[in-house]
Amino acid sequence: xxxxxxxxxxxxxxxxxxxxxxxxxxxxxxxxxxxxxxxxxxxxxxxxxxxxxxxxxxxxxxxxxxxxxxxxxxxxxxxxxxxxxxxxxxxxxxxxxxxxxxxxxxxxxxxxxxxxxxxxxxxxxxxxxxxxxxxxxxxxxxxxxxxxxxxxxxxxxxxxxxxxxxxxxxxxxxxxxxxxxxxxxxxxxxxxxxxxxxxxxxxxxxxxxxxxxxxxxxxxxxxxxxxxxxxxxxxxxxxxxxxxxxxxxxxxxxxxxxxx
Numbered sequence: 001x002x003x004x005x006x007x008x009x010x011x012x013x014x015x016x017x018x019x020x021x022x023x024x025x026x027x028x029x030x031x032x033x034x035x036x037x038x039x040x041x042x043x044x045x046x047x048x049x050x051x052x053x054x055x056x057x058x059x060x061x062x063x064x065x066x067x068x069x070x071x072x073x074x075x076x077x078x079x080x081x082x083x084x085x086x087x088x089x090x091x092x093x094x095x096x097x098x099x100x101x102x103x104x105x106x107x108x109x110x111x112x113x114x115x116x117x118x119x120x121x122x123x124x125x126x127x128x129x130x131x132x133x134x135x136x137x138x139x140x141x142x143x144x145x146x147x148x149x150x151x152x153x154x155x156x157x158x159x160x161x162x163x164x165x166x167x168x169x170x171x172x173x174x175x176x177x178x179x180x181x182x183x184x185x186x187x188x189x190x191x192x193x194x195x196x197x198x199x200x201x202x203x204x205x206x207x208x209x210x211x212x213x214x215x216x217x218x219x220x221x222x223x224x225x226x227x228x229x230x231x232x233x234x235x236x237x238x239x240x241x242x243x244x245x246x247x248x249x250x251x252x253x254x255x256x257x258x259x260x
Contacts, residue, residue: 118214
């Protein structure tokens, strides 16, 4: 094959890669495993391939529909591991309740992630209520972007009183349409610096926030929120619009990742 043809093929491949953002889901800081029917150890709970209530299969489908490539990172964040990612998602980091040997966020890893964001990466951080998430180490990373997950849980829904879990998009935010009826249960409230924009609140409590960092962006949510249970209406009344909210979030993440 002639050299010019090889160059053209390489250029086409680069264009195609840029047209297909890579969404990299962490399975290191959140590394919950269980045995499948054959006795093999598998990742679950916020995993792309997990179709149970607590999985991310439906969330992943929304990215795939938008032309994104889904991948999973089973090791710590580093310059090399993040090099080809457009969007990096960390959800509900483990503490000893979830994992006997949790991989805690640390300064070295947080610095690698921050450098990646600064160069144009888009980072989605999803915590959990303080009893179910390693908030202390997670904040090593979040604070680099002017965000802190508080050790204070809000939207503590009792039984089927779903209205206790309402979240309200802020006026003029860049992710959700105003008036969208969003449900989030048992959420870690956020503290944000003056340079960080609130995206969704419940009263005075910030639930979702957006930070611009260098050429990149960080979106923080106080709950894993978009697992199958709350997208596909397995339990939620259809008056809530979590599926629409998930679609809008996915489109915003991809838009931000391709605008750099």
